[in-house]
Amino acid sequence: MPELAEVEWYRKQWNDGRGDEIVDVRVHTGKYVFRGTNTRVLQENLVGKKLLRSTRRGKQMLFEFSGDNWLGIHLGMTGKTHVESPDFRPGKHDHLVLYQQKRALVFTDPRELGHVLFHHGADEPAWWKQHAPEVVSREFDQKFLDQFLDRHLKAPIKAVLLMQRGFPGIGNWMADEILWRAKVLPSKRAGKLNTRERVKIFRAAKFVVRRSLETLGRHFSDPPRTWLIHQRWENSGVCPRHRTPLRRATIGGRTTAWCPRCQR
DNA sequence: ACCCCTGTTCGGCG
DNA sequence: CCGCCGAACAGGGG
Numbered sequence: 001m002p003e004l005a006e007v008e009w010y011r012k013q014w015n016d017g018r019g020d021e022i023v024d025v026r027v028h029t030g031k032y033v034f035r036g037t038n039t040r041v042l043q044e045n046l047v048g049k050k051l052l053r054s055t056r057r058g059k060q061m062l063f064e065f066s067g068d069n070w071l072g073i074h075l076g077m078t079g080k081t082h083v084e085s086p087d088f089r090p091g092k093h094d095h096l097v098l099y100q101q102k103r104a105l106v107f108t109d110p111r112e113l114g115h116v117l118f119h120h121g122a123d124e125p126a127w128w129k130q131h132a133p134e135v136v137s138r139e140f141d142q143k144f145l146d147q148f149l150d151r152h153l154k155a156p157i158k159a160v161l162l163m164q165r166g167f168p169g170i171g172n173w174m175a176d177e178i179l180w181r182a183k184v185l186p187s188k189r190a191g192k193l194n195t196r197e198r199v200k201i202f203r204a205a206k207f208v209v210r211r212s213l214e215t216l217g218r219h220f221s222d223p224p225r226t227w228l229i230h231q232r233w234e235n236s237g238v239c240p241r242h243r244t245p246l247r248r249a250t251i252g253g254r255t256t257a258w259c260p261r262c263q264r
Numbered sequence: 265a266c267c268c269c270t271g272t273t274c275g276g277c278g
Numbered sequence: 279c280c281g282c283c284g285a286a287c288a289g290g291g292g
Contacts, residue, residue: 078271164272
């Protein structure tokens, strides 16, 4: 389900619990979401600690606890974080529950494509350090984008936009939105893009991410009505600019929608 | 019943 | 090395 902006919204769902102690931890040990993570260590370390703060990079969330404890959550396709009452009883898909005196912080994921990571230590976890600059940051500039595209000249631009090491947090619908705004055909190879097209992709990426954070990221409210996202899942989806029927195909392994008139 | 899915990783192939 | 493909994870929704 979630891309960058939705992840940002889910990250904040646990904000009420900041400053409060974890009094109990419930874990569905052995589930796929805990692959590579020792759930017993997670449990033993988090009980008695306080949730301090959280941050997000791309689609990855990091929750920091007192005593040098770090919890990483990736929502995958169907994961979500939410808050429940302190007497919450975890259901089949509620794989991690952090109980506080006044609430329960819950991670739920029916399909289990998400990922829960844990690290104890003074230093930031290794899986957190290596990350590309956020699209909204100043470090994400035209030069960074150009250099990344230059490393994937033969790949369709749609596939390149989905690569998290170049465009952290961009997922399927945001990639389509960016290319529609930039008026670039998703199947076009990165190496075939001229300077003007690269600049338009850069600007569209900044715009789409910023506006998504202001709507979905802040209130989970809809992006502007004029965006492609409202059309791309419709069977009879049309271009918001002039109502030309959208086309669909699999590009970069993912369903892709575009306007054959705007995007060349 | 059938088909599709806002994610990521991995092995195999060309 | 590059990039693509299918599989894997295990359901849920239309």
